[in-house]
Amino acid sequence: MLRIPFRVVFEQRGETARRLSLLVPLASVLAALFFGALFLLATGYSPIDTYINMFRDGFASFNGITDTLALSTVLICTGISAAFAFQMNLYNIGGEGQLYLGLIGGAWAGIALGDHLPTLLMVPVVLLCGAFAGAAWIFVPAFVRSRLGTSEIVSTLLLTYIGASLIKHVIYTPGSFFRNPNTSFPQGRLVADSASLDSFGSSRLYPTFFVALVIAGALYWVVKRTEFGYRINVIADSPKAAYYAGIHANRTTMWVMLISGALSGLAGAMLIVGPYGKIEPSIITLGYGYAGIVVAALARNNLGLIIVSGILFSGLKVGGNNLQVTTDTPIHIGVMLQGAILLFALGGEAFRRYHIHVVRVHDVSTKKVAA
Amino acid sequence: MNENIWILMSGDAIAIATTLILAALGALFTERSGVLNLGIEGILLTSAISSFLAADASGSVWLGLIVGSLIGALLASIHAVLSVVFRANQIVAGLALVIFGTGLANFLGKPAEGKTVTTVIKPISFGPLSDIPVIGPIVFGQDIITYLAIALAIVASRYLFSTRPGLELRATGDDPATVDAQGLSVARIRIRYTMIGGSLVGLGGSWLMLAQSAGWHQAATTNGLGWIALALVVFAGWRPMRIIFGAVLFGFTLQLPFTLQAEQITFIPSAFLEMLPYLATLIALIALSRPGSRNLLGAPRALGTPFVRDER
Amino acid sequence: MSNTSHEVAQGPHHNSGAASTALSAHSIDKKFPGVLANDSVDFDVRAGEVHTLLGENGAGKSTLAAVLCGLYQPDAGYLMRNGKRISLSSPRAGLQHGIAMVHQHFRLVERFTVSENVILGSRDLPFRLNRRELNEKVAAVAESYGLPIDPDATVGDLSVGQRQRVEIVKALYQGAEILLLDEPTAVLVPSEVEKLFENVHAMTAAGKSIVFISHKLGEVVEISDRVTVLRNGRVTGHVPGRGTADTKELARLMVGRDIELNAQRATHATGHEVLQIRNLSLSVNDVSVLTDISFNVHAGEMVGIAGVAGNGQRELADTIAGLISPTSGSVTISGSMTTDRGPVQAREVGLAYVPEDRLGMGLVPSMSILDNLLLTRDRQVVVDRISVRPEAARLIEQFEIKANGPDHLARKLSGGNAQKGLLARELSGGRGATKLLVVCSPTRGLDVGAIETVRRLLNDARSSGQAILLISEDLDEVLSLSDRVLVLYRGAVVHETAGETAQLSQVGAAMAGLSGGGR
Numbered sequence A: 001m002l003r004i005p006f007r008v009v010f011e012q013r014g015e016t017a018r019r020l021s022l023l024v025p026l027a028s029v030l031a032a033l034f035f036g037a038l039f040l041l042a043t044g045y046s047p048i049d050t051y052i053n054m055f056r057d058g059f060a061s062f063n064g065i066t067d068t069l070a071l072s073t074v075l076i077c078t079g080i081s082a083a084f085a086f087q088m089n090l091y092n093i094g095g096e097g098q099l100y101l102g103l104i105g106g107a108w109a110g111i112a113l114g115d116h117l118p119t120l121l122m123v124p125v126v127l128l129c130g131a132f133a134g135a136a137w138i139f140v141p142a143f144v145r146s147r148l149g150t151s152e153i154v155s156t157l158l159l160t161y162i163g164a165s166l167i168k169h170v171i172y173t174p175g176s177f178f179r180n181p182n183t184s185f186p187q188g189r190l191v192a193d194s195a196s197l198d199s200f201g202s203s204r205l206y207p208t209f210f211v212a213l214v215i216a217g218a219l220y221w222v223v224k225r226t227e228f229g230y231r232i233n234v235i236a237d238s239p240k241a242a243y244y245a246g247i248h249a250n251r252t253t254m255w256v257m258l259i260s261g262a263l264s265g266l267a268g269a270m271l272i273v274g275p276y277g278k279i280e281p282s283i284i285t286l287g288y289g290y291a292g293i294v295v296a297a298l299a300r301n302n303l304g305l306i307i308v309s310g311i312l313f314s315g316l317k318v319g320g321n322n323l324q325v326t327t328d329t330p331i332h333i334g335v336m337l338q339g340a341i342l343l344f345a346l347g348g349e350a351f352r353r354y355h356i357h358v359v360r361v362h363d364v365s366t367k368k369v370a371a
Numbered sequence B: 001m002n003e004n005i006w007i008l009m010s011g012d013a014i015a016i017a018t019t020l021i022l023a024a025l026g027a028l029f030t031e032r033s034g035v036l037n038l039g040i041e042g043i044l045l046t047s048a049i050s051s052f053l054a055a056d057a058s059g060s061v062w063l064g065l066i067v068g069s070l071i072g073a074l075l076a077s078i079h080a081v082l083s084v085v086f087r088a089n090q091i092v093a094g095l096a097l098v099i100f101g102t103g104l105a106n107f108l109g110k111p112a113e114g115k116t117v118t119t120v121i122k123p124i125s126f127g128p129l130s131d132i133p134v135i136g137p138i139v140f141g142q143d144i145i146t147y148l149a150i151a152l153a154i155v156a157s158r159y160l161f162s163t164r165p166g167l168e169l170r171a172t173g174d175d176p177a178t179v180d181a182q183g184l185s186v187a188r189i190r191i192r193y194t195m196i197g198g199s200l201v202g203l204g205g206s207w208l209m210l211a212q213s214a215g216w217h218q219a220a221t222t223n224g225l226g227w228i229a230l231a232l233v234v235f236a237g238w239r240p241m242r243i244i245f246g247a248v249l250f251g252f253t254l255q256l257p258f259t260l261q262a263e264q265i266t267f268i269p270s271a272f273l274e275m276l277p278y279l280a281t282l283i284a285l286i287a288l289s290r291p292g293s294r295n296l297l298g299a300p301r302a303l304g305t306p307f308v309r310d311e312r
Numbered sequence C: 001m002s003n004t005s006h007e008v009a010q011g012p013h014h015n016s017g018a019a020s021t022a023l024s025a026h027s028i029d030k031k032f033p034g035v036l037a038n039d040s041v042d043f044d045v046r047a048g049e050v051h052t053l054l055g056e057n058g059a060g061k062s063t064l065a066a067v068l069c070g071l072y073q074p075d076a077g078y079l080m081r082n083g084k085r086i087s088l089s090s091p092r093a094g095l096q097h098g099i100a101m102v103h104q105h106f107r108l109v110e111r112f113t114v115s116e117n118v119i120l121g122s123r124d125l126p127f128r129l130n131r132r133e134l135n136e137k138v139a140a141v142a143e144s145y146g147l148p149i150d151p152d153a154t155v156g157d158l159s160v161g162q163r164q165r166v167e168i169v170k171a172l173y174q175g176a177e178i179l180l181l182d183e184p185t186a187v188l189v190p191s192e193v194e195k196l197f198e199n200v201h202a203m204t205a206a207g208k209s210i211v212f213i214s215h216k217l218g219e220v221v222e223i224s225d226r227v228t229v230l231r232n233g234r235v236t237g238h239v240p241g242r243g244t245a246d247t248k249e250l251a252r253l254m255v256g257r258d259i260e261l262n263a264q265r266a267t268h269a270t271g272h273e274v275l276q277i278r279n280l281s282l283s284v285n286d287v288s289v290l291t292d293i294s295f296n297v298h299a300g301e302m303v304g305i306a307g308v309a310g311n312g313q314r315e316l317a318d319t320i321a322g323l324i325s326p327t328s329g330s331v332t333i334s335g336s337m338t339t340d341r342g343p344v345q346a347r348e349v350g351l352a353y354v355p356e357d358r359l360g361m362g363l364v365p366s367m368s369i370l371d372n373l374l375l376t377r378d379r380q381v382v383v384d385r386i387s388v389r390p391e392a393a394r395l396i397e398q399f400e401i402k403a404n405g406p407d408h409l410a411r412k413l414s415g416g417n418a419q420k421g422l423l424a425r426e427l428s429g430g431r432g433a434t435k436l437l438v439v440c441s442p443t444r445g446l447d448v449g450a451i452e453t454v455r456r457l458l459n460d461a462r463s464s465g466q467a468i469l470l471i472s473e474d475l476d477e478v479l480s481l482s483d484r485v486l487v488l489y490r491g492a493v494v495h496e497t498a499g500e501t502a503q504l505s506q507v508g509a510a511m512a513g514l515s516g517g518g519r
Helices: A018-042 A047-058 A062-086 A095-112 A119-148 A152-172 A208-225 A227-237 A239-244 A249-276 A281-285 A288-298 A305-327 A332-353 B003-032 B040-058 B061-085 B090-112 B127-131 B135-139 B144-162 B164-174 B176-181 B186-212 B225-235 B240-262 B270-288 C002-010 C061-069 C091-096 C114-119 C131-144 C160-173 C190-205 C217-223 C247-255 C313-320 C342-348 C369-374 C389-398 C415-427 C448-463 C475-481 C504-511
Strands: A006-012 A354-360 C021-032 C035-046 C050-054 C076-081 C084-086 C099-102 C178-182 C209-214 C226-231 C234-240 C273-284 C287-298 C302-306 C328-333 C351-354 C436-440 C467-471 C484-489 C492-498
Touching: A018 A047, A018 A332, A047 A062, A047 A305, A062 A095, A062 A208, A062 A249, A062 A288, A062 A305, A095 A119, A095 A152, A095 A249, A095 A281, A095 A288, A119 A152, A119 A249, A119 B270, A152 A281, A152 B225, A152 B270, A208 A227, A208 A249, A208 A305, A227 A239, A227 A249, A227 C369, A239 A249, A249 A288, A288 A305, A288 A332, A288 B090, A305 A332, A332 A354, A332 B061, A332 B090, B003 B040, B003 B061, B003 B144, B003 B164, B003 B186, B003 B225, B003 B240, B040 B061, B040 B090, B040 B186, B040 B225, B061 B090, B061 B186, B144 B164, B144 B186, B144 B240, B164 B176, B164 B186, B176 B186, B186 B225, B225 B240, B225 B270, B240 B270, C021 C061, C035 C050, C035 C061, C035 C076, C035 C209, C035 C234, C050 C061, C050 C217, C050 C247, C061 C091, C061 C099, C061 C178, C061 C209, C091 C099, C099 C160, C114 C131, C114 C160, C131 C160, C160 C178, C160 C190, C190 C209, C190 C217, C190 C504, C209 C217, C217 C247, C226 C247, C234 C247, C273 C313, C273 C467, C287 C313, C287 C328, C287 C467, C287 C492, C302 C448, C302 C475, C302 C504, C313 C328, C313 C351, C313 C436, C313 C467, C342 C351, C351 C415, C369 C389, C369 C415, C389 C415, C415 C448, C436 C448, C448 C467, C448 C475, C467 C475, C475 C504, C484 C504, C492 C504
Parallel strands: C050 C209, C050 C226, C099 C178, C178 C209, C302 C467, C302 C484, C351 C436, C436 C467
Antiparallel strands: A006 A354, C021 C035, C021 C076, C076 C084, C226 C234, C273 C287, C273 C328, C484 C492
C-alpha cells in the first residue's frame, strides 16, 4: 500500500486575521490568472498580451471602465441575489432563470403600460414588474423548500432551463406579444420611450448603477440591524436555536428566497430600462445569473463586499469579451477564469480559516524521544 | 400514426438514457461517500469535448472514451481536493466546477466548432435478433456502451450492498466518524469515489459526444443533462438499479419532442416540449420530497458535510 | 467469579507469566491548542486485569485512551506492547496490536445491521461478503463471552445497552486483547451496569485486559484491580482497587481538594402551583412518545425527572416550553394555558428553558453574548442593541462569566461559561419575569467547579421562589437536588418519590422499567 509520508494538519485559527481576509481573495485571483496563463501558453496564446488587453479593456480606458460599471450594475444585483439566499444556506442557483423572467416582466410593463405613464413613474414600475416576475419564478422552489424541504439547488436550476425555453418561445413564436411585429427577423419589441433611461454621455452606463448600490447598502443594513436580519442570522447558524426561540424558519425561508428571486428579476428589468430596451434572446448565452454566484462567493456573501467583487469581476468579463475582437483569443477564457478564480478562492478560504501545516508522519510519534 | 417512429423513439430513449445512467451512477458513487458534487454538468461538457478532440486526432473512438473518462476523473479530483482536503463549501465548489468546466469546454471546443465526428460508436449487430419486430430495434439495436452502462448499474448494486469496499463506502457516507474510528481513511475513500464517480460521468459525456451528437454545439451538447442526473439520484433513492428505470423514463421525455415533431404533431408548442424533461424532473423531485417519502431515507446522512475529526 | 476477583485484588502477580504487562505508556505528552492534555503520563495494564483511569471531565483520561488506541499520536513519550516498543499511527495500527477502544459515543452506523457494524473495518474480510456466514461468525464470537446479540438486527433499533454490547463484540471480533472502555456506564441504567460488569469479568477471565475509564468513584472501586488517577493531565496517584481502595482518598486525588459533591437540598416551604400538567400525551408519526403524564411543580420547589436517555425527556421539556403541541392534554404555566400557544407565549407567562443542547439550541454559536441575550426577548423591527448592552455587561459580571464583554462570541465560551450565560439569560427573565425554569442535563460535560456553580444557581433560583423542573440522566444529580423525583420510562411517569427518602435501588429499577410502584 502506498504510504504518504506527510500528513496535512488543519488547526482552526482563533481569530481570523484581518489582513488574510483581504489577502486571500487577492491571492486567489492572482493564482487563477497564473493558472490561466499556463493554460493560454499551452494552447498557443500569449498570456501577457491577453491579460494586458483584458486589463485595458476592462479598467484602463473610458469605455472600459464605464462598460465595467455598466455590467457591474447587473452583476451586483445577481450577486446580492445569490448572497442574500446563500447567507441563510439557501442555494438559489437559478438566478439566471429569474433574470430571464425579470426581462420578460420588465418588457411586459414597458410595452403594455408605456404610453400611459411618465418616465418618472414608468421606470420604477418596469423595475418592480421585473422584480415581481423574478420572485414569481422562484415561488414554487421557495414554497416546496419551506414546506417539504425539496432541494432548492436542483429545482431553481431546472427552472432556469425552462426560463430559457420561455425566452426563446416569446421571441421566436410568430405573433408573440414580445416580438417586434415590424421585422421578419425575430427580435424583441421595443418598450415605450417612457420606460427607457438615457445613459451618461457617450458611455453605456445607466443610472440604474446607483440603484444597485443603494439596494446593496439597504440590504446590508437590513441584515445587520433589523429583526428580519436577526432572524436570518439565527436560522443560518442554528435552525434548532431558531426553533427554540419561536422563530418561524419556514416563513423566513420563503421571504428570503422570494427576495433573492426578486433581485435577480430586478437585474433583468434593469437591462430593459437600460441598454436593451427589449427582450434580447442572446441573454441566455451570457450567464449573468451564474456570474452572480461567483461574485457572491468571492465576497463571502458579505453584501457590502459584493460591490467590490462585482466591479472587479465585471472588469474581468468586459476585458475577456473584447479579447476575441482584439487578439482572437476565444472569449470563453473569460468564463474559464471565472470558474478558476472561484475554485482558487475556495481553496484559499481554507488558509484563512485554518493554520495549515504539513507534518512528516513518522516524526509525530517519536519526535521528542529522539531529541 | 407511424408505429416505426415510436419504436425508434423507444430505442432512442434508451440510448439517451445511457448518458443519464452513467452520469447518475457517477453522482451516486460520489454521494454515497458523502461528497456532493454539483459539478456534473461541467464534467459532462468538458469530457465530451475532450473525447471529441481525442477521437478526432487519433481516429479512434475508444481512445476518445478513455480520454473523456480520465478528464472526468481529473475534474472531479479538483472537487475532491477542495471539499475533502480544504473542507470548502461543496455546493459552491460544485458550482465553480460547472462554470469552470463550461468555460474550459467552450474554449477547447473553439477549433471543433462546425466539425463533425468522423468516427462514431456504432450499434452492435445481433444479426437476426435485431430484426425481431418492436423488441429487436429497442433491445438489440444499441451500442456497447449502452449495454455497459446497464451492466455497470447492476454491478454497482452488487458492489454497494455485498462487498467489503461497498460496505465501507456506504458507511463513509452515513457515518464518517465510525469509519475513521476503524482506522480507515475517510479522506482517501471520499477522494477515491469522487474520482471514480467523475470518470463515470466523463464516460457518459464522451459517449454522448461520440455516439449521439454529430458535432460540438457548446453548452447545447449536454443541455442540463448533468442536473437531471443529479435529480435522478434522488429519484432513485441512492440505489443503482432504480437509476436504470428513472433514466429510461427521463430518456423518453427528452426524446418525445423530436418524435412528436417527426409525427407532425404540432398542437403542443415546441417550447413546451423543450421544457418537458426539466418540468418532469422538477415535478418528480417535488413529489418525492413529500413528508415521509421513503426515497429520501436513502440519502447518505453525511452528504455534503466535510468530515472533521473531533480533536477538541 | 468472586474467588478470582479476590485473588486478583491481592496483586497482579497471580496472573500467568508473572506481572506480564500487556501495554504500557511512558511519559506521554499530548498538547492541544492552549492545553497540555497529558503531561508526562505513565500507565500500564496487565493481561487479565481491569485497570481504571479515574479523573474528572477534562483531566486527560480520554486523551490518554485516544493515545493508547492510536487515535492520537503523542507529542512525546512512547508505548510498549508486551515489552516491545510500538508506535501507533492510527486506530487501525492499534487494532493490529490488539488494542481497541469502545467509545463513549458509540461508533456505529445506525442504518447497518449488527453484523455489518461488527465486520466494518476488519482486515481479513473477503472482497465478497457472504451475509449468512458472517452472521454465524459474529454470533459465535458474541456468545463465547456471554454477550447475546441478534446479528441481523438494525443498530438504529437497539437500546443503548445493546449497542454497547455490539461495540464490545466488534472489538473482540477484531481480535482485541486490550479493550479501552470510555465511560461505559454513563449511558446505562443500574441493571445494565451489572450486566456489563459480568461481561467485563468474563473477558478478564479469558485473559483480556480492560482499561476502564470513569469518573464515578463507586463503580471504580467495585470493578478495578488497580486505579490510576489523573488530574489536569497529570497522574496524581496509582492506587490498588477492589476492596482496598479508599473512596475519600480517590476523590481527593481526583479533585485535588476535599469536596462535597452532593449539593445541599435547601428545605423550605413551597408555594402555589406554577406548572400544571394534565394528561399530557404525545405521538410522533403514530409512535407514542409521552403517555398520560400529569404532575405539578410549585413555586420554590425543584422537581427532578430521572430516566435513561430517550424515554421522552426531551419531548416533555419541549412540550412544556411550547415548542411541540401535544396530541392531548394540557400545560398550564402560572394559571395560563400555554398548550398549542408556542414558545413566545409560554415565555410571556414566565417560562424559562435551558435545553440540553447548550450551544446550537440554547445559544447561537456565531452570535455575540449580546445578540444571544436578545434571542428570547422582545426585539423591535429595528433591533435595539444599545439599550440592552448595559444589561448584558451586568449579567456577565453577576454570573461570573469569563468573557471579554458583551461582544464575545458564544462559541468561544467554555462549556461552563456558556451554561452560565444561558442560565443568566433565562433566569433574568425577558418577555416576563421568570416563574418556571425547565433545565435539561444542566451539568453534563462540565468541570467540577462549573458543576458547583450551576447547582448553586439552581438552588438560589428555587430559594427565590421560582419553580424548577430538572430533567437529567445523571441520577445522583436528580436525587441530590430535587424535592420530588419522577421517573420517566417509555414516555410515562412510572415512579414518584420524595427526594429525601428516595431509594437508589427503587429509582434505578423504575428507570429500567422493572417497577411500577410508588405511584
